[in-house]
Amino acid sequence: MKAVNRLGSGARTDSAKTINFTYNGKPLQGVAGDTLASALLANGVNLVGRSFKYSRPRGIVGHGAEEPNAIMQIGSGAGTVPNLKATQVELYEGLEAASVNGWPSVNFDLMAITGWFGRLMPPGFYYKTFMYPAKLWMTYEHFIRKAAGLGSSPVQNDPDSYDKLNQHCDVLVIGAGPAGLTAAREAARAGARVIIADEQSEFGGSLLASTDIIDGLPATEWLDAIVAELQGFANVQTLPRSTAFGYYDHNFVGILERRSDHLGLTAKTGARQRLHRVRAKQVVLAAGAFERPLVFAHNDIPGVMQASSVSTYVNRYGVAPGNDLLLFTTNDNAYQTAIDWHNAGRTVVAVVDSRLNPTGERVAAVTALGIQVMAGHGVIEAQGGKRVKRALVAQLNAEGTQVIGPVTKIACDLIASSGGWSPAVHLSSHTGAKPQWDASIVGFRPGKSQQQERSVGACGGTYTLRGCFEEGASAGAQAAMLAGFGDDSLMFPVPEVLDIQEQPQQALFLVPHTKSTSRAPSQFVDLQLDVSASGIELAVREGLESVEHIKRYTAMGFGTDQGKLGNINGMAILANALGQSIAETGTTIFRPSYTPTTFGAIAGRDVGELFDAERYTAVHRWHVEQGAMFEDVGQWKRPWYFPKQGETMQEAVDRECLAVRSSVGILDASTLGKIDIQGPDAAEFITRMYTNSYLKLAPGKCRYGVMLKEDGMIFDDGVCACLAENHYLMFTTTGGAAAVMAWLELWKQTEWPDLQVYFTSVTDHWSTATITGPNARKVLAKVCDDLDLSADSFQFMDWREGTVAGAKARVFRISFTGELSYEINVPAHYGRHVWEALMEAGEEFDITAYGTESMHVLRAEKGFIIVGQDTDGSMTPADMNMDWVVNKNKAFSFIGKRSLERSDSVRENRKQLVGLKTLDGAEVIPEGSQIVFDSKQQIPMSMQGHVTSSYYSANMGHSIALAVVKGGHSRLGQTVYCPLANGRTIAAEIVSSVFYDPQGERQHVE
Amino acid sequence: MKRYSGFSLFKNALSYHENWQKIWRSPKPKSDYDVIVVGGGGHGLATAYYLAKVHGITNVAVIEKGYLGGGNTARNTTIIRSNYLWDEAAQLYELSLKLWEGLSQELNYNVMFSQRGVLNLGHNLQDMRDIERRVNANRLNGIDGEVVTPERVKEIAPLINISRDCRYPILGASWQPRGGTARHDAVAWGYARGADALGVDLIQETEVTGIRRKNGAVVGVETTQGFIGARKVACVTAGNSGVVAAMAGLRLPVESRPLQALVSEPVKPCLDTVVMSNAVHGYISQSDKGDLVIGAGVDGYNGYGQRGSFHVIEHTLQAICELFPAFSRVRMNRQWGGVVDTCPDACPIISKTSVDGLYFNCGWGTGGFKATPGSGYVFADTVANDRPHPLAAAFNIDRFNTGALIDEHGAAGVAH
Amino acid sequence: MSNNIKRESPLKYFHRLSSKVANRSVGELFNGEAEFALVVQESPVISHLNLRGDANDQLFCSAVAEVLGLMVPRQPGTYHCNSEHSIYWLGPDEWLLVSQLAADELETRLRKNLSGHISIVDLSGGQTLINLRGKPKALRTVMKKSSVYDFEAWPLAEADCGRCARTTFAKAGALISNRADGSYDLVIRRSFADYIGQWLLDASQEFGCRIEGDSVN
């Protein structure tokens, strides 16, 4: 295919360097500097897709972020990306592009849809139909869903990685057009740390397509110089291809930098995209403005384009998207498009100007070229199928609300329209600033600043180039000053440009037709979602009055362009239908993303194995080497069980549990939280936090405690040891460690600042090896010769400092298995050494490493609870049969005490911890089973409790379970039932929660 | 009220849609009502509808400070399910689910309730215990649900990652087939249209600024349009409940927090169910338009800003990329926030108050959309009869004094 | 304590690992010999002590100063150091001492000098000090990738003092300080060390990074 519309090199393209790409499988050529859109237009591609609802043919209308139609699937396979706007895709060798909506087959009668079916689909039609018969809705929906979506998500994992930078700067400039560039230059010269970002591939904004002369130079040359100047500053970061997508509180701006997409989607150069998380002291918004299209009948036919886009394609890319241009405008500025088109050597059929008497300098220039200007006229309808063939032009009344003359048909294949400009108020709106209607510019200006920001240039409603320079420069200097740099005075002369005299524009939001809006051919407002002027009027007729209701009823602005093209027209049409002003009607809310932002980039590096930190103990590598299976407990990886060759989990756990009770086992308990507590008030403080008292705990002694929240419910538990006078060590659960630490600090710092006590987390400092079982002492004795381990001198609930395998250790004689146990704590850099020494010492006793699963079984055999498994935030110590741990007579009303006396806490029939013994001992009740007293009832059943922990106990030779049952403590011996999902019911007897060694004799191995 | 149907659509198309009736009137407020419902979200509108429909109380106004359904009703990720843990909550949400099942027909307005099923994923052993416990409770309460394996999860949501060697592998899930989503706006509009047709006045763009009392009893509300009298005032103002309660000198056990959500650009159907994960913290479904609707977390701090902190969005998308690595190249089109009224036990308050004639329905926090029909139903009954509906009794505000909380943090997840 | 027992520093299993420049798929670790823009050096096990006390108490300050030969930093976010010890501000009444001296010896000396309400806690096994040095751009970029803190705002460190901050590092935390040679010291927790090692290799893939250290000492 020949590039029929290629004029040669544009200001930013090089026609000597060709680039091959495919579009819907067809090979095409573009040139260096092209976007996909300019290359498609160069090749004469009219149709780029079909509309969402009515499947109407659509062509490219814009040249940037505002493009609603040219939505493409780029690339294939794992690297594919859906929904890129062709206007924002830089061409690269081998690019594959495909339109996202079913490509029309030749025989497909496109207009039929808009004719009749289209009329059956006014806004809100879903809500009015598909209701009967009710059961068919899911079928209807199935078909509705088939039509859903634009492009397709990849189905393979993303091969790319993404990156983030936390940036801090004094002045952030968003947009590198004339306003932004001058702002950045002034701020940089003042010495501020400056970041300037622009969404486009190169800096320059509108200057990239400008024919202006600046400081005596062609705009693009002047541009190259200032960009080079900026890059020369050490304190400036220039970020092209970088979109500020969201403006958040306290001057936090998210910027997405596309680093390699322009090289090819599979180009591997490190991170594909980078998210800059910018905290700026001051922000200058110089994001430009969007040209507003004119809304006339069938304004969606391919070949209807934005006037500024036509100029951009001609000047910047060297592409003329058609032959015979008809320009339709309400303002002087767009006349430039006629001049550009004429200079490109193509025909300007006519300029249709809605104003009665346009006389500005550009108008004069156009007339001088011999181009016909039809003042006081409007294009009321475009005609054509897949491409504009002609325009229907008619005389309008002065207000532009009525057709008052005959309709003439003017042949053309390109209609450029300009209804004026709308400042890009998006980012300022993100901050909560409400855009303000300003009739003098026929547009919404950014509202009052809510943050340290200002909008300059076209973004603030200033449209002259000189004005943009002036505003940009002074905003840059001012922002720098407010950030602490310079004195607000300008360092550079404002660039010299020619002033062009312009006449006021006309406000025209809906071009009248000879037929009423409801009967005229569709006049599209939002092209992506097929929202038309008649749809908006219909919604108003149906009683919807709020602009937000209109948005939601018609879907206006919901698309991937977020209404950049159509919203202002839509709001004005709404205002008119409601008979109120545009100011009263207001806008919908602009929110991030300014343009869509890649999920992966927002996720950054924190994906896959780095999704969350994995915390390891000092012995972790040993566990890995032994082939342990791991369990996630919070961020920790804990060995779950250590299967031997060919063992099932149950076999491994049985073996581990038996080993502990018959000889000795070893557990890595390093993950338990440990808090060092020092200070004269330490005992008092600890006593306030636990339900029992620590005032009399002597050095060398340990005590088990339960901590409640103020609501009286169990929050954490663990042992607390007195290390020395005024010095304690508190153990917490693995998962509760951070929460307990914050809890202690909260009370100490905010409620009792006078108590003298300090807390320090020592969780990571200590590596803990628990050896447990009747032979535990013998093992320890082999590697420890400075402790008297005899039962009398080192008693249960004592701790001692000694040397274990050469390392200075704290040894705690506490037990979670009911067996003789020593928890050996050594500084973690000796952790693995000591562990291996214990393994070696234990070899003769067949010492067995066990994991959390066996630990759970062993403690359940003893009826010890696990907070978070046997409790769920609604359990008191009494519920857990642990009244013994509550000291009600302490002087200070410990945390949670008062709540234990509330009526619900003392209610009978609370769920209480019990043991369950299945009638068939081989049967293990699934954890989480619900308990009923009467198995014969109908559903809904009256549930009386549930199973919290349940195991097969190899030591007992039968299954055991812990459960909480209503009134359970007085129901020992009763039979309860667990109805399972598979229809079976397991019967079990309520027994004591202590299954093994109820007298606690096994502790006392001599 | 003219009924909607395929036929009415056809007929109106013939006349270029020029003759549709108004969905609701925009009346001037009367001086006096039997009941004023403060708050025109889904719950408030449903309350008004059932007051009129079930209890014949039609001299009712709904007063809404913005546009109808513009609060959290407009901002939620529309997940509907009833698989709550405790009996009290499960029964309330199940009543709701049953009402959802006939709601489009009841209202003659298609709320697009789509029973595409809801998966709640488990990523560690305790998650799985909790899931077992909840599903068992649901079954015995007559609520559908089952525990499914990772392989079954993959069948239901083919793009999900069930590999065992990711950071938080999926160990299983609960699956409630009757759960799903609905079109949130349509719910508000359907109830509004229904209530309006029964005579309820819907007063928009009018803020209640005070609650006038006499001898300890309510006599009406001050509004930005002046005083409006009422015998009973029923407040259903979600995130603003604390502010409204303060007008009557009351405090509530609720805190208002920003909760965020986001949508991707529309993509072709690739996720036909709702997937939620508490542990990695994200939840996702795909709308009928094709956008992925993703719920993010609650911000750490109180706020009335309808916007939140960006790091919450970052975390959510990390979770989504963890669950669905293929979505990493999909793009975020829009994000927003709502102000949710969080209760200490993650359960609502549906209650009379210490002020005669003043009622509150709030505290739905991150999960009240699914309850809209049931909440309106039991609240209307409570207001009409001045005593708690049996299913609302447990949700009395007194529970914060007695301690009889209904801790649904597990089943409520952190947010949905 | 006997000297022949094995000590393992927290980052031991990452010593001599490096990231390939760019193109590296996540998680792929290997030994390369190329030149690396970034070097992560774990110091051998040294003493880390957490010290608490009243900064407004002259006696406390002078007693600490006497033991260390260093002023107690009272200015938030600063540290002082000499050839043997460093003392970092962690909070208004909290400091970290990193020292070449054996932890129990230092603790004993301090306790002997100090009185009143204080706390000294040995954390030597629980954390490790790693130094990040390299080409300025690489270093700056990786720091920006890893932490929300604005390190560029710091003045250059001097030989005997500089700035420090406890802040986030990836999804973990760290005490970060600058050194006179332009490099950064990080004190991180042991249980997060592997994660941080992995993070650093990943985050610096565009430059190349190598982790060094004496694994056993």
Place this chain on the structure above:
Amino acid sequence: MLLIHCPHCREDREEEEFHYSGEAHIVRPLEPENLSDEEWGDYLFFRKNPRGIHHEMWHHTAGCGRYFYATRNTVSYQILETYMVGEKPQHTADSAGASQ
């Protein structure tokens, strides 16, 4: 995304370093036993939750580990001041004009 001035670190720090810890200045009753269930329930759960000026506790979790107070507008999210435990706020709902 808040930028919070930690009065201990005397620096503006990123929100990610902090944890919000609820309403400030709620004093624990000295003798909980003597409170009625209502009074105790009020202390436990009932909060001001204002729309506007709010005094709240923050914890500099990833930083100095200290708690402090902040006066923040819950609508604009503007932080008017941060101050130490034990200090009184300079800005109150009254001083800032109506609490919106």
